[in-house]
Amino acid sequence: MTRYLRLSIMTIGAALSMTAGLAAAGDTVSADKILDALKPKPGATRGLSTGPQQPVDATAKAKETSFVDTLRNRKTRSLSLGERQEIAELAATKPKIDLEIQFDYNSADISKNSVSAVQELGKALSDASLKGSTFVVAGHTDAIGGEAYNQDLSERRADTIKKYLTEKYGLAGSNLVTVGYGKTRPKDPNAPMDPTNRRVQVVNMDTKTAAK
Secondary structure: OOOOEEEEEEOOOOOOOOOOOOOOOOOOHHHHHHHHOOOOOOOOOOOOOOOOOOOOOOOOOOHHHHHHHHHHOOOOOOOOHHHHHHHHHHHHOOOEEEEEEOOOOOOEEEEEHHHHHHHHHHHHHHOOHOOOOOOOEEOOOOOOOOOHHHHHHHHHHHHHHHHHHHHHHHHOHHHHHEOOOOOOOOOOOOOOOOOHHHHEEEOOOOOOOOOO
């Protein structure tokens, strides 16, 4: 059976419903919708992101920025379990969107019918309003298959999205942090094998670089 990786982003996949942060299977989320979901907003995060943004004091913000800086230009497989957990905790309060992106069977190659979805993401992240922001591209799988297999697959697919965005849209690789979670963080814990859990989450960490 063909395996898919769905992106519920920013938290860096989309089976997207306008109310639940997830679109109907096969839909391509437009660049405008992605941009709206990923833009930092004062107070509660609205639109397609999933969870309120909490105010952060200066000390906490500095610590967060320092941590994110250590992730720049790191290979996905170099991230420790603790680092992956910390990324997930930070991402929970950030603007994000889930995107449904299909890949070839047992592969990290983007399926032809999902190229347009990645292109829309590239257009959104290229917008001037997001210039210099740091984004997390997080790969997730369903619970079918072994833990090690799914972990590797989620990492490779997240890396594929990053490579596409840097090569096709000229985005700075240091501003795209990839992380794989395999099957450890299902979108629907009550149905771990459901296709909804196959996603790539894009998250705006709202950490500006000198390139801004």
